[in-house]
Amino acid sequence: METQTILIKNTTLVANEVRKGSVLIEDDKIVDITDNKSFNSADEIIDAEGKVLIPGLVNTHNHLSMSLMRGLADDLPLDIWLNDHIWPMEAHLGGEHCYVGALLSALEMIKSGTTTCNDMYFFMDEVARAIDESGIRGLLCHGMIDLFDEEKRKGEYKETLRIIEKCHNTADGRIKVALGPHTPYTCSPELLNWVRKKADEKGLKIHIHVSETQKEVEDSLNDRKKRPFEYLEDINFLGPDVIAAHSVWLSGAEIALIKDNNVKISHNPLSNMKLASGMSPVSDMLANGVCVSLGTDGAASNNNLDLFQEMKTASLLQKVRNLDPTVLPASKVLEMATINGATALGMEEEIGTIEVGKKADIVLVDMKTPHLTPYRNPISHLAYSAEGSDVSTVICNGKILMREKEVLVLDEVEVLEMAENAAEDLTSRS
């Protein structure tokens, strides 16, 4: 196959510094970044005048297929929300629902500038199919729950190994598989130990929810006289390959454990606020050198997948939590949504910044709009004023997924119709 090139010219790059320039893509990689305006030949030329070029955003905690449950139930206590609404619906989920839900989420993510996601759910080969078709990048894991039952545990091992076998390193390397123990309280120590062993053996990442609610910490203290991260340290579970979602209720000692083990944290501010879980001590973790990235969580508790909203909220929530407006500045939340996300997923050599040699995962944001005028500081605008809908063009792995707001890889009308039908089918079964 011949080499394909794309030239993005007249843009403003938000890379190590903010500068005017052009970016040349060859196949799946960035091969040149230049100020040379006369450089003008490529198979495809994108004139990005008035647009800012950033790395594709990285969403480090999601349950993609749950977008079918968006708006199903809100404003409820957590137990009623789960027991009466989410779990009854999940009991009827089939592979086709998961495929369609993931396709809807992929479409939403493309339109709002996210090119990589970290997903935990069920029927993950069906989710992989949606990721493959949509052209984005995904680290996927089967959500393992054994509830301390041996039969269930064996089933979870089997499904996890099936997904690894079937999906890991597929779709030109865009799809990778991780191990997904749900939480320290829904998974037995046996399961967690198996996960740790497999991760070491196969070099896989681990994706887990830890310390989302105050109740989880209290239960852990009651049951084990240890806080969740202390327990995980005790069973030698923690390590640099662990991506811990939420991590809202943390002691200082736990932050030290997170740092010492180089555990990666996925902060989900909008979900934590909507479910009233609490305010994560993100600024304390960052001050201690912890790698904190951003996730949206599933659309059932957000209710969208827009990382621009997540960036703004992450910054503002830390400012008001600390009563200090200097905390978590604009440039820092942009890092959290890009290179920190890439680092969390072990992809920091490939994506997360605009650099020669890296994969071409690139997003253009249109700045010629009232809420981004006047144009002064693009980083401020990206963090505090832009919305997902300002994204105009999205490239992942060197392929143009959306151009000037037209999604090229999926039929938008068809996906919305499939999603409505799948949601209706699910409701009728529940």
Next chain:
Amino acid sequence: METQTILIKNTTLVANEVRKGSVLIEDDKIVDITDNKSFNSADEIIDAEGKVLIPGLVNTHNHLSMSLMRGLADDLPLDIWLNDHIWPMEAHLGGEHCYVGALLSALEMIKSGTTTCNDMYFFMDEVARAIDESGIRGLLCHGMIDLFDEEKRKGEYKETLRIIEKCHNTADGRIKVALGPHTPYTCSPELLNWVRKKADEKGLKIHIHVSETQKEVEDSLNDRKKRPFEYLEDINFLGPDVIAAHSVWLSGAEIALIKDNNVKISHNPLSNMKLASGMSPVSDMLANGVCVSLGTDGAASNNNLDLFQEMKTASLLQKVRNLDPTVLPASKVLEMATINGATALGMEEEIGTIEVGKKADIVLVDMKTPHLTPYRNPISHLAYSAEGSDVSTVICNGKILMREKEVLVLDEVEVLEMAENAAEDLTSRS
């Protein structure tokens, strides 16, 4: 002049209940709401299939012209932000800057579904000119600051009276003028007493900032042994015509004073978070029957004017503040952004709901988009997943300001260019 009619058909109305239907507008008013699908004649017919119809949103605290300072400075301590960035720029503001800044804000508000605003700033006749041209509704006041100086005070009286004389009840009644004492600490008791007297005499509203920061409350306690609302009560300033912005730091006794005097509160969650002012006890005020509405504050501390963001953040911030996900449900924040805003501005008989006899201030939100799919509960989608950019059509006072995302009343490209030039001019003077 002949009667003009507009029929909006096949829509989903979010009025007292959610229902399918059509709305007939005659001149500036809603004259019929019907389920009759055969009703099909009007000068202009808008087919709103797939769209949800809501009242135009009401933004009860703004400094419109400050959109020229959007992104000028962020992530700074309040005193440095004001002393080194905002005030030096404001010192060079002229009428033309204020006109252009307000025009930019009006354009942004139209595009995100806001049809009424409550504005405090300088050169308010220039702001009125922008509001007039843009077709939206505004309650405008000159921001009065005397710093306890008699000469300054006289100047503020003069400017306030000039603006009332020139602008009150202009633009077919779309523009009204209020009295705008800046704060209880930048205005002398003499000025506040004059404002109270004029408000009673002329039946005007009063727009003031109260208890935005913890420091303001501490200073008030040090200077007067009273908290800000206690002081205002003592000088007989409070009343149902007072719109108090921010009101972040409140004692229980102050909430009772606010309720007893039927003071209207404008809650500005994003600004309060960005400036690290604090978390207003909104749920406590609502539980006590206080009328709380929503404002964006100026774009320099937000950094946009999107009331959809403000609705989501208001709800989520109260949930996490109370660690209770049932607090401030979707339907309540929608009320805050519509009828509560109208009530705050004394316009509840005219706008804020979709009812026969009210002014036709109407917004259509496009639901056929990935982040609003599946379509289950439009109120949940409006509060938790929609963004300003989902607004497709905006009508104010019976006039179509934007149709299918095309702004009809202003030349968007021209306004953006004027704003860039005005911002540049302002920077060069500072």
